[in-house]
Amino acid sequence: MQHWLVKSEPVKYSWEKFNKDGRTFWDGVRNYQARNNLREMKEGDLVLFYHSNDGKEVVGIAKVVKEAYQDPTTTDPNWVVVDLAPVETLKKPVTLEVIKADEQLKDVGLVRQGRLSVMGLKREEFDRILELGS
DNA sequence: GCCAACGTTGGC
DNA sequence: GCCAACGTTGGC
Numbered sequence: 001m002q003h004w005l006v007k008s009e010p011v012k013y014s015w016e017k018f019n020k021d022g023r024t025f026w027d028g029v030r031n032y033q034a035r036n037n038l039r040e041m042k043e044g045d046l047v048l049f050y051h052s053n054d055g056k057e058v059v060g061i062a063k064v065v066k067e068a069y070q071d072p073t074t075t076d077p078n079w080v081v082v083d084l085a086p087v088e089t090l091k092k093p094v095t096l097e098v099i100k101a102d103e104q105l106k107d108v109g110l111v112r113q114g115r116l117s118v119m120g121l122k123r124e125e126f127d128r129i130l131e132l133g134s
Numbered sequence: 135g136c137c138a139a140c141g142t143t144g145g146c
Numbered sequence: 147g148c149c150a151a152c153g154t155t156g157g158c
Contacts (some may be wrong), residue, residue: 007155007156009155009156030154031141031154032141034140052155052157053141053155053156053157056156056157065148079158096157113139113140114138114140114155114156114157115139115140115141115154115155115156116140116155117155
């Protein structure tokens with residue numbers, strides 16, 4: 001199983017809204033690298049949900065409930081979405097500040113490549129973030 | 135609101 | 147195929 005991190009601006013789509021919806025398709029990815037990551041997601045993979053801009057923190061865990069398929073918001077076959085469902089809210093959001101300051105999370109994509117909106121995480125990184133959030 | 139990082143586009 | 151110009155994202 002793989003681990004991922006996705007970003008969303010709370011203004012656009014927040015963790016709260018996601019929980020209310022119970023399930024969503026992850027659209028709006030218009031970057032090839034992020035798209036490739038979406039395509040590699042497998043049903044059951046765990047995904048950290050990060051609030052960018054406002055909050056700048058990991059707020060919860062989601063999981064992949066449907067693997068990549070054509071983005072319903074466009075007819076351009078380049079773009080895909082996956083379906084995600086919320087699993088659990090972190091007791092304590094893990095801020096970017098904390099992640100940056102953490103020795104074990106130095107190389108996490110979030111820090112290294114700030115603009116990427118869908119990225120893979122190593123198991124250790126995923127576990128570490130959960131640890132910081134509990 | 136500014137700026138750095140980075141991806142994409144288009145001219146040559 | 148290179149590179150400058152431009153647009154977008156996201157942190158500060």
